[in-house]
Amino acid sequence: MTDAPAARRGIPGATVARLPVYLRALAGLAATGVDTVSSEELAEAAGVRSAKLRKDLSYLGSYGVRGVGYDVVRLREEIARELGLQYDWSVAIIGMGNLGHALAAYSGFATRGFRVTWLVDEDPNLVGSRIAGLTVIDMDALATQPPAGLIGVIATPPTAAQSVADRLVEMGVHSILNFAPCVLAVPDGVEVRKVDLATELQILAFHEQHARAELGPLADLAAVEVADARQEATS
Amino acid sequence: MTDAPAARRGIPGATVARLPVYLRALAGLAATGVDTVSSEELAEAAGVRSAKLRKDLSYLGSYGVRGVGYDVVRLREEIARELGLQYDWSVAIIGMGNLGHALAAYSGFATRGFRVTWLVDEDPNLVGSRIAGLTVIDMDALATQPPAGLIGVIATPPTAAQSVADRLVEMGVHSILNFAPCVLAVPDGVEVRKVDLATELQILAFHEQHARAELGPLADLAAVEVADARQEATS
DNA sequence: ACTTGTGAAACTTTTCACAGCG
DNA sequence: CGCTGTGAAAAGTTTCACAAGT
Numbered sequence: 001m002t003d004a005p006a007a008r009r010g011i012p013g014a015t016v017a018r019l020p021v022y023l024r025a026l027a028g029l030a031a032t033g034v035d036t037v038s039s040e041e042l043a044e045a046a047g048v049r050s051a052k053l054r055k056d057l058s059y060l061g062s063y064g065v066r067g068v069g070y071d072v073v074r075l076r077e078e079i080a081r082e083l084g085l086q087y088d089w090s091v092a093i094i095g096m097g098n099l100g101h102a103l104a105a106y107s108g109f110a111t112r113g114f115r116v117t118w119l120v121d122e123d124p125n126l127v128g129s130r131i132a133g134l135t136v137i138d139m140d141a142l143a144t145q146p147p148a149g150l151i152g153v154i155a156t157p158p159t160a161a162q163s164v165a166d167r168l169v170e171m172g173v174h175s176i177l178n179f180a181p182c183v184l185a186v187p188d189g190v191e192v193r194k195v196d197l198a199t200e201l202q203i204l205a206f207h208e209q210h211a212r213a214e215l216g217p218l219a220d221l222a223a224v225e226v227a228d229a230r231q232e233a234t235s
Numbered sequence: 236m237t238d239a240p241a242a243r244r245g246i247p248g249a250t251v252a253r254l255p256v257y258l259r260a261l262a263g264l265a266a267t268g269v270d271t272v273s274s275e276e277l278a279e280a281a282g283v284r285s286a287k288l289r290k291d292l293s294y295l296g297s298y299g300v301r302g303v304g305y306d307v308v309r310l311r312e313e314i315a316r317e318l319g320l321q322y323d324w325s326v327a328i329i330g331m332g333n334l335g336h337a338l339a340a341y342s343g344f345a346t347r348g349f350r351v352t353w354l355v356d357e358d359p360n361l362v363g364s365r366i367a368g369l370t371v372i373d374m375d376a377l378a379t380q381p382p383a384g385l386i387g388v389i390a391t392p393p394t395a396a397q398s399v400a401d402r403l404v405e406m407g408v409h410s411i412l413n414f415a416p417c418v419l420a421v422p423d424g425v426e427v428r429k430v431d432l433a434t435e436l437q438i439l440a441f442h443e444q445h446a447r448a449e450l451g452p453l454a455d456l457a458a459v460e461v462a463d464a465r466q467e468a469t470s
Numbered sequence: 471a472c473t474t475g476t477g478a479a480a481c482t483t484t485t486c487a488c489a490g491c492g
Numbered sequence: 493c494g495c496t497g498t499g500a501a502a503a504g505t506t507t508c509a510c511a512a513g514t
Contacts (some may be wrong), residue, residue: 012504013504013505014504014505014506016438017438020437020438021434024416024417038472039475047418047419049507050473051507051508051509052505054473054474054475054476055475055506055507057474058476062474062475064473064474065474065513065514066475066512066513067473067513067514068474069472082441083440083444084440084443084444084445089436091436098336099337101337102333102336102337106432108416108432108433109432109436112433112437113437113440114436151436151439151443175442176439177435177436177439182259183256183281183282184282185282189446193438197344198255198343198347198348199252199255199256200412200428200430201324201326201349201386202254202255202258202320202347202348203251203428204410204412204428205319205320205348206251206254206319207426208319208386208426209319247483248482248483249482273494274496274497275495284485285495286486287484287485289496289497289498290484290498293498299496299497300495301490301492301494301495301496302491302492302495303495303496304494304495305496
């Protein structure tokens with residue numbers, strides 16, 4: 001019954017997270033005029049192994065042709081549909097600091113199915129000003145016209161992030177992208193993804209340190225040793 | 236032999252990725268004067284389950300006290316050491332567009348063990364200008380003084396990203412944070428982490444669409460349907 | 471002949487549940 | 493008694509290898 005041409009509820013999360021990468025790779029291939037691609041080639045373009053790619057695509061259904069490969073246009077459509085990109089989703093960016101500014105101006109959203117529709121800040125000096133073609137409003141103004149399916153992007157300082165999240169949830173938002181370096185508490189049914197820049201660097205630092213340890217003592221480290229008030233910790 | 240007070244090579248990747256979150260939670264607790272914390276409390280602050288937290292910490296060694304909990308200062312030091320944060324790592328940001336600018340000005344790096352030391356761009360109009368207290372240089376200038384342990388942050392357009400990565404690798408960098416929406420090919424031993432903003436939104440769109448499907452047909456969708464040249468696909 | 475789609479195996483990560491220790 | 497640390501079970505993810513289809 002529910003066995004129509006797509007996967008029955010339950011595409012693994014790891015697969016969902018890779019679909020955007022495949023989509024990007026397919027867009028690149030389409031742009032260069034390729035119209036059929038093998039799992040081997042597409043996997044190469046996406047930076048994964050071909051078996052993984054095939055397994056991932058198998059969750060969406062059978063869109064390949066054995067002995068031939070995948071039709072670039074068709075596969076692109078199927079993935080886009082699975083991701084819900086037949087709609088142009090509205091995005092509200094909250095917090096117009098450096099990062100909020102950069103996000104508002106980022107052209108990569110528009111080209112990939114998203115429309116930045118609201119820019120929000122609480123600072124009265126910013127409210128009313130124009131950034132990237134939009135007028136900055138405050139949270140109250142946003143709350144008067146919250147569209148269903150809005151995605152909220154939090155780019156405030158961490159101290160403000162939780163209360164912004166609360167207000168977004170209150171107005172019916174259930175997808176949030178959080179750039180503030182803090183944990184957000186939200187009710188069930190609200191999906192939060194986080195991007196923490198310092199965290200990413202710390203993970204790299206771990207690998208850097210351990211790669212280094214293979215090669216011998218950390219003698220030639222140009223990274224500056226922290227030699228400051230660390231005494232208070234040891235005394 | 237190699238059984239000193241830390242984990243023997245092989246902390247799971249999933250655990251490493253969470254250590255920065257624990258570190259942040261501990262910093263928060265330390266700031267409010269708490270000096271002992273149970274796995275339950277710390278897990279709550281970090282947004283994970285306590286069993287997972289304890290398992291993660293067990294890879295670092297036994298730093299808790301049964302019946303009591305963990306010493307906040309001690310645990311913080313141990314995690315920081317494991318992540319290699321006893322050093323201040325140098326960071327070079329390549330690509331001084333909107334995002335590069337925002338990253339250069341981001342104060343969150345300095346407070347978490349990283350020092351943005353070089354800003355790089357190829358545009359002659361930018362080279363020599365000052366951003367966030369630093370003078371913008373070009374890749375050639377960076378190549379003349381590449382410190383060991385440098386972390387490269389790529390914030391260029393995707394078309395330039397691969398060649399920037401190649402040059403970074405050439406000068407001995409083996410940790411790269413890539414903001415450009417493309418796959419980078421690098422040799423073994425070079426660690427690349429990527430942050431793709433549109434990808435994150437697409438993953439949210441997937442969940443948004445499927446959460447919505449639970450509640451019935453997509454009637455009240457305020458996300459604008461893409462009603463353009465999609466006919467060519469159906470005809 | 472060639473490439474997909476997929477069971478089964480291998481590996482990783484999370485969760486459970488309780489022994490062990492302060 | 494309470495909380496950590498950890499084996500063992502469960503769940504999730506990746507890889508293998510080949511049968512099945514064109």
